[in-house]
Amino acid sequence: MKHNGIMIKVSDLSKTFQTDRGEVLAADQVSFSVQTGTFFTLLGPSGCGKSTTLRCIAGLEKPEQGEIVVGDRLLFSHNRGLSVPPHKRDIGMVFQSYAIWPHMTVFENVAFPLKVGKKGFSRRQIGEKVQKAIILVQLEGLEDRPAPQLSGGQQQRLALARALVMEPQVLLLDEPLSNLDAKLREQMRIELTDLLNRLGITALYVTHDQLEALAMSQIMAVMKDGKIIEWGEPKEIYIRPKTRFVADFIGTPNFLEGKIIEGTSMGMGVVETTEGEITCQLPGWAKREDRVAVCIRPENVTVRQKPLNEEKNVLEAKVELVTFFGEYNDCQAMVGEKMVRLRLHPSIDLKKGDGVSLFLPPEMCTVLKI
Ligand SMILES: Nc1ncnc2c1ncn2[C@@H]1O[C@H](COP(=O)(O)OP(=O)(O)OP(=O)(O)O)[C@@H](O)[C@H]1O
Ligand SMILES: [Mg+2]
Known part of the structure; x- marks a missing residue:
């Protein structure tokens, strides 16, 4: 530049x-x-x-x-x-x-x-x-x-x-x-x-x-x-x-809302959301007890049809809708009552009702003010 x-x-x-x-x-x-x-x-x-x-x-x-x-x-x-x-x-x-x-x-x-x-x-x-x-x-x-x-x-x-x-x-x-x-x-x-x-x-x-x-x-x-x-x-x-x-304006991110229950000196923290506890990097302003939204983009969620080995940030979901877009499949899945969007390679064959495990890599989760 x-x-x-x-x-x-x-x-x-x-x-x-x-x-x-x-x-x-x-x-x-x-x-x-x-x-x-x-x-x-x-x-x-x-x-x-x-x-x-x-x-x-x-x-x-x-x-x-x-x-x-x-x-x-x-x-x-x-x-x-x-x-x-x-x-x-x-x-x-x-x-x-x-x-x-x-x-x-x-x-x-x-x-x-x-x-x-x-x-x-x-x-x-x-x-x-x-x-x-x-x-x-x-x-x-x-x-x-x-x-x-x-x-x-x-x-x-x-x-x-x-x-x-x-x-x-x-x-x-x-x-x-x-x-x-x-x-x-x-x-x-x-x-x-x-x-x-x-x-x-x-x-x-x-x-x-x-x-x-x-x-x-x-x-x-x-x-x-x-x-x-x-x-x-x-x-x-x-x-x-x-x-x-x-x-929200750029892309179609997922927001999981909750409360910060843990924060460490390394800047990592844990947010307790309705869908489960999410470990992620906390921004400077964030402190314990703050209500926040954890933002993760569909393409950053790892989706597996078998159980995942990760210890943290794993959520279980049920597939609701899969839409074929040629280069990728757009998938909507329910984590409890919450709809999340996922982006899948077209070779992953999922249909309504299938159970999947989701992994939300901590470095891909962004904590935002509600
Ligand atoms: N000549 C005008 N008279 C009255 N209101 C106007 C006039 N020009 C723009 N506005 C209003 O000012 C605001 C901003 O308009 P502007 O055209 O700058 O938006 P924009 O971001 O370019 O939107 P778009 O993406 O639709 O082109 C709008 O609420 C619009 O209705
Ligand atoms: Mg304009």
Whole structure:
């Protein structure tokens, strides 16, 4: 990862909308920084304020509070009464709906940002810049094609070329892949990350798709109700979430609730849950008698049809439902009254009513506040 300083710095950004049903605090004192050349993602459920935050940075919304710095330029400051207009921000933006112009060809679409305003590029300069952008997104040969006659993936790339043609130092992307079918989305995910990495461009990406965020980002921030709840490297957020909301939003974890009955100096402890005693690593804040949730992800539970040798963290379960997903089986099983989700290799042949032993490796269990 490159660490050449900070490219985007958002401080204490707040934006309220007036609606029929009163005020909506869409961005609530949002602060974060993006290192130069990093792919940074805002992830969160619908309505949590991702697009609003992005649009404030682009200058399409006016915040009531806060400061936005991109590169070495202050673009917005409430306190100083400063707001640079969108077209002077040196920021490229790609939207979910592409917003390409249907009455223009591929070439004209890409050339458009170079022609609007008094930018003073010559025809030749425009030709060269457009060609460069078209090659980057691999649309060579389609320059004269009317934009609506492109496939979904090609339209997506065209929107990208149009954002890149101005060679912005920062690219904002708001759910740019969500209109594509699953296979194409996966392909574009790889193409896009690869391209942006090669260009060394700083990207701020918005999605509600957890897989996209995990697969593409170097750093991701999870938002809820206008606030950033947690941020960090995707792996760290996935494996060691700090809050129940984030654990729950990413993946389909199991939560076993209970009380801490033992804690040792080594940081290991025992949680007494309704389903049984679970030994696990305790976070710094946890102490005896605290009510907590032990979080374990389906793929981390060991499932056996015969008794297990482990002395701790073994639970007996009864299979309720097995769903075939090709690459794996999703299994729902009952531990007493509690339904748990398990992920099985398709070769493990289980059916409703089968008894299984589960082992919850202590290092895979995360203790969270309820
Ligand atoms: N122009 C607007 N007028 C009124 N309310 C708005 C406006 N734009 C956004 N909101 C509200 O602000 C909140 C945040 O909206 P925003 O579009 O930022 O969410 P989001 O995280 O991008 O969601 P999604 O994943 O659905 O795109 C929502 O409650 C939304 O209804
Ligand atoms: Mg949005």
